[in-house]
Amino acid sequence: MVNDQLETIMVESFDEVVRYAETHGVNNRIAAYMLAIDRVAFTISNVASTRRNSLRAPASTGAFLRPRFEVFADATGKSAQ
16 A cells, blocks of 8 residues: 555656656756756745735735745845845
C-alpha cells in the first residue's frame, strides 16, 4: 500500500521533470532545479499575498500595516514592489 503510493508519487514527479526538461530544452537535472525553484517562488508569492491581505486594517481607516520583512528584493536589497 505505502509502496504503491510512493511509486505513484515518484512516477508522476519523474514525468513532470521530463515534461519540464522538454518544454525548456534543458537536461533533467537542470529541469528538476528549475521546477523546484518555480515551486518555491510560487509558494513565497502566495504566502506574501496572503499575509498582505490578512494585515490590512479595517476598511474605515484605509490604513495598511506593512509586513515585517520584504519578500521580494533584488541584489541591491531594494524591494521589487
